[in-house]
Amino acid sequence: MSVYNSGKALVKQIAETELPRQALALWALGQEGFLVKWNKKTVLFDPYLSNWVYELAGPPWSRAFESPLAPSDCLNVDYVVISHHHEDHMDKLTLQAIGQSAQTRFIAPRAHLPLLKEWGLRDEQLIGISHGQCLELDGGIRLDAFAAMHEQFEQDDAGEHKFLGYVANFEGVHLYHAGDTIGFPELVTWLQSRQIDIAMLPINGRDFVRNGQGIVGNCNYREAVEIAVQIDADMIIPMHYGLFPHNDENPAYFVDYIHRHYPAKKFHMFAPGERFIYMK
Template sequence: MNVYNSGTALVKQIAGTELPEQALALWALGQEGFLVKWKRITVLFDPYLTNWVYELCGPPWSRAFEPPLAPSDCLDVDYVICSHHHEDHMDKLTLQAIGQSAKTRFVVPRAHLPLMKEWGFRDEQLIGISHGQTLQLESGLRLEAFAAKHEQFEQDEAGEHKFLGYVANFEGIHLYHAGDTVGFPELVTWLQSRQIDIALLPINGRDFVRNEQGIVGNCNYREAVEIAVQMNTDLLIPMHYGLFPHNDENPAYFVDYIQRHYPAQKFHMFAPGERFIYMK
């Protein structure tokens, strides 16, 4: 028995979702994967829709739940946007399957364009982006990239940042997908003027034990909340929890921290495959 929306039912819901002006719909796909629909445009952020990490690394990297969508369900997506090359964010199997689509374009950090070409993607399918760069994509959709610290900044030989977060401007609705990052002062400075309506921030944190296992860390729940509050974010959505039990945080701590310190801050907790419609 399915306990969340998935498969054919989810595909039908996405296709059938009609939105008024100044609204967008989000579906949570697990980890940092989100599908965003705005007008007739669909955008996938960091889709991890296979079991690729487990296939590469084995235990304990088992998924806690199956992906709500299969890669083959995503062949009509307009853009796939990846924040960095870790297998649960830039999933080779998911991307190659979606890459069979004639319409989908893939936006990745410029540092990872050579890898995407190694994986079989053609130049016309790829859009590279750098820290501080703004792209005008389609019909009013604008994308701006900001460097992320996946504990540290990391750059290639050309100085291109390997970890990015993105502000997607849907004609006045500003959505920030942080990718994997810790909190740092420059991030707040960069984003305060962007009038972020929706902030998607990781909350799984970091610690000595995971560091010893080679697991690179992220914001904890306190950092995510404080970043969102300092940016004057309208709606905060936590991500990067619930999929891998050994690299996780209890999301109840996130809720408790908001309720104790910032009870007026709006937030939303997603179930896998859930739809949420944001209206400005």
């Protein structure tokens, strides 16, 4: 079931969406930004809702489409989960705006807590998390963190990983948000026992031209599919495409690959602002 909206209509749709406990509602917000609603709780992953990258770096970092939500639309979100400090994932303008909320808590790699505090987020709003750590959140949500390899592992002086992915367990519905990562054997091993229902993986890939421009790479569409297959995920959701044309991949290649090699594997492609309901 899918419907898409933006602005006030999207805010209204999110508020009015009611689901049984064995279902999740997901809204795509662009890049790796997703809003997940379950049992009246809302979790926002990697929201890039501003034009912060363009304001910092200028061309060619223009958005291909406007954000379906404004930061001011997200002041009643329960949790914001941040995978790493790149501006299209840990968006200063978005986080500072949502930080005006007394309700929202921000979960981020421990390595980035000092910067978030510099941006004005308060200690009581922040929850640090490390590779291998599990958090029990309000409402029965469990969050496990796993190191990501954004081409390589990076750690701070305390050994804290700077790039993380997350498995969110909504009372038996398991969603994996990979953040930015390439495929590596340990990741498959970590996830194989997690009974992943939805695997959300980047597909924009990497190459020497982009590396030369300082653009750090991700899984390509083949890697994303193969990781999801090896961890036996029920459904694959590709992400990290469509927003920045110069750091993109044609999602049709993902569709072609999965149809050719794994025609029985479920997947879903999102339009910006689209709602998708997953029933276990």
